[in-house]
Structure formats: structure tokens, C-alpha cells
Amino acid sequence: MSDQFQHVMVLISIIIGLGITNLLLGVSGAIERFTENERPLRICWATVFWLAYLFLLMVLFWWWEFRLLEILKTWSLWNYFLVTCYAVLLFLQVALLIPRDWDKVDDLNQYFLAKRRWFYSVFALCLMVDLMDSYMKGGLSYIRGTGILTWGFNFVGLVAAVVGFRSTRIRIHSTIAILFLLWAIIIGFNVSPLLHV
Numbered sequence: 001m002s003d004q005f006q007h008v009m010v011l012i013s014i015i016i017g018l019g020i021t022n023l024l025l026g027v028s029g030a031i032e033r034f035t036e037n038e039r040p041l042r043i044c045w046a047t048v049f050w051l052a053y054l055f056l057l058m059v060l061f062w063w064w065e066f067r068l069l070e071i072l073k074t075w076s077l078w079n080y081f082l083v084t085c086y087a088v089l090l091f092l093q094v095a096l097l098i099p100r101d102w103d104k105v106d107d108l109n110q111y112f113l114a115k116r117r118w119f120y121s122v123f124a125l126c127l128m129v130d131l132m133d134s135y136m137k138g139g140l141s142y143i144r145g146t147g148i149l150t151w152g153f154n155f156v157g158l159v160a161a162v163v164g165f166r167s168t169r170i171r172i173h174s175t176i177a178i179l180f181l182l183w184a185i186i187i188g189f190n191v192s193p194l195l196h197v
Contacts, residue, residue: 008080009065012087016062019091023055026098033102044108046170047097049177050119053184054094060188061090082133089126093119109170116173117165124161127154149187153180 034041065083096119097112099105112119131154144151160176167173 008075012065012083013062015084015087015091016058019058019087019094020055022091022098023051023094026094027051029098029102037103039106041105042107042109044112044170046173046177047108047112049174049181050097051094053177053181054090054097056181056184056188058090060184061086079136082129082136086126086129086133089122089129092122093126096122112173113168113170120161120164123164124158127157127161130154149183153183153187
């Protein structure tokens with residue numbers, strides 16, 4: 001069973017690895033653009049905090065996945081599809097935050113606001129897939145058992161996605177990003193399982 005599980009998790013690990021790679025290359029691209037280009041680059045704190053949140057979430061997601069061996073004794077294609085979709089949606093959020101061509105961007109606030117509707121749509125979809133994934137693992141009792149901090153994260157996130165989708169005020173986006181980063185830190189280090197070797 002363990003060998004089959006490792007085979008199932010290879011694709012998810014690759015997608016998460018690509019997401020983290022894209023994030024790190026984006027940060028290094030921003031540093032290079034900031035320091036080596038004559039035109040100034042305006043940093044967007046919403047982008048910084050969302051990227052920190054996504055980095056943490058991808059690490060936590062990968063860390064949590066080994067528990068699936070205990071939780072799901074049998075796997076269906078539906079189970080695998082949900083977990084894969086979640087990894088893809090995390091990757092897409094990173095891709096939406098980072099410009100492909102740094103030479104065309106002078107203001108990351110404007111860039112974020114231009115992409116915000118796509119970003120928050122993918123963010124909301126990611127939260128819904130996470131809820132479906134949690135339901136798949138054990139129904140409503142499993143979701144309630146994760147605690148209000150965990151399941152509340154998804155419901156508050158959906159409200160935040162609607163606010164972010166509509167708002168053009170960058171401070172609101174920065175505040176939402178800081179809130180979710182802090183919330184992910186609290187959940188991540190208090191709820192995440194221990195690895196027994």
C-alpha cells in the first residue's frame with residue numbers, strides 16, 4: 001500500500017515543487033529587477049504577504065499529505081483528482097501573482113489589482129476544493145473535528161475572496177493577505193500532524 005501511495009503522490013509533489021520553484025524564481029526576479037534596472041519598481045505588500053502565505057500553504061499541504069495514508073485506506077480517481085486539483089490551484093495562485101516579464105512592470109500594486117479577479121477566483125475555488133477534500137476524508141464529522149480555526153478558515157476565505165474580487169483598494173488586499181498568512185501560521189503549527197519515522 002505504501003508503494004502505491006508514493007506513486008500516487010509523485011504528481012502532487014511535482015506540482016507543489018513547481019509552485020515553490022516558480023515562487024522562488026519570482027522573488028529572485030523581483031530582487032534582480034529592483035536592484036539592477038534603472039527604472040524603479042514599486043513593491044506591493046499584498047503580493048509579498050500572499051506569496052508568503054502560498055509558500056507556507058504549499059509546504060503545509062505537502063507535509064499534511066503523508067497523513068492520507070492513514071485516513072484513506074482505499075483511493076478512487078475522485079480522491080486523487082481532488083488532491084491534484086488542490087495542488088494545481090496553489091500553483092496557479094503563485095503564477096497569477098508573479099509577472100512573467102519583469103521589464104514590463106513598474107508598479108506591482110497596479111499589477112496585483114489588474115490580476116486580482118483571477119487571483120481571488122482561483123483562491124475561492126481552492127478553498128472549495130479543500131472543503132470537498134475534507135468531506136471526502138470523513139464527512140461533516142471530520143470537518144467539525146478539525147476545529148473552528150481550520151474549517152472557519154475556508155468560510156472566512158470565501159467572504160474575503162468576494163471582498164478582494166470587488167475591491168480596488170490595495171490596503172484591503174494587504175490586510176486580507178496578512179490575516180490569512182497569520183491564520184495559516186497558527187493552523188499550520190498547531191494542527192499539523194507529527195511525522196513518525
